[in-house]
Amino acid sequence: MSTPTSVGQLHNKTAKRISSDNFAKVTEEAGQDAYKRPWHRLERGLRLSRLRLFMEEEKKKLKLTQFEGASLLALLQKALEKRLLNSKTTVVYDMEAERILEIKGLVMHRAADGVMQFQILDKKPAGGATRKRREDSAPVAGGGAGAPQGTPEN
Numbered sequence: 001m002s003t004p005t006s007v008g009q010l011h012n013k014t015a016k017r018i019s020s021d022n023f024a025k026v027t028e029e030a031g032q033d034a035y036k037r038p039w040h041r042l043e044r045g046l047r048l049s050r051l052r053l054f055m056e057e058e059k060k061k062l063k064l065t066q067f068e069g070a071s072l073l074a075l076l077q078k079a080l081e082k083r084l085l086n087s088k089t090t091v092v093y094d095m096e097a098e099r100i101l102e103i104k105g106l107v108m109h110r111a112a113d114g115v116m117q118f119q120i121l122d123k124k125p126a127g128g129a130t131r132k133r134r135e136d137s138a139p140v141a142g143g144g145a146g147a148p149q150g151t152p153e154n
Helices: 007-036 044-062 066-081
Strands: 091-094 099-103 106-110 116-120
Touching: 007 044, 044 066, 044 099, 066 116
Parallel strands: none
Antiparallel strands: 091 099, 106 116
16 A cells, blocks of 8 residues: 555645744744833843834934944943843833833933033942941950050050
């Protein structure tokens, strides 16, 4: 009983055609939904893309030169590398519009020479976040609490 094509070969061709069709659909859907996640859940490449888009929007809004736009993008990329932009509270990201609305801590000012300068302020620890060091109960050399009363201190 020999058949021109075996059932296994027929199944493989059908499976390849179906899987390639499904793959195209899945990748298209994944591409559409990739930016619909919260900022802190986006992959690095997607974040870079959104930062470029943010730079272009700021460039138009503030009428920045090509040089100023490039320096803003470089600053944003360095901040991303330093993990200053990883927090969802630092970057206000609209998932529906798929764009950055605001980057908190980004300061822009025009210098006396007319060139726009950019800076990202690092957050300092809040007053409650730092802990006061405990004082040691051991005497300190040179006249602390354990020094004899009659010796002069230098």
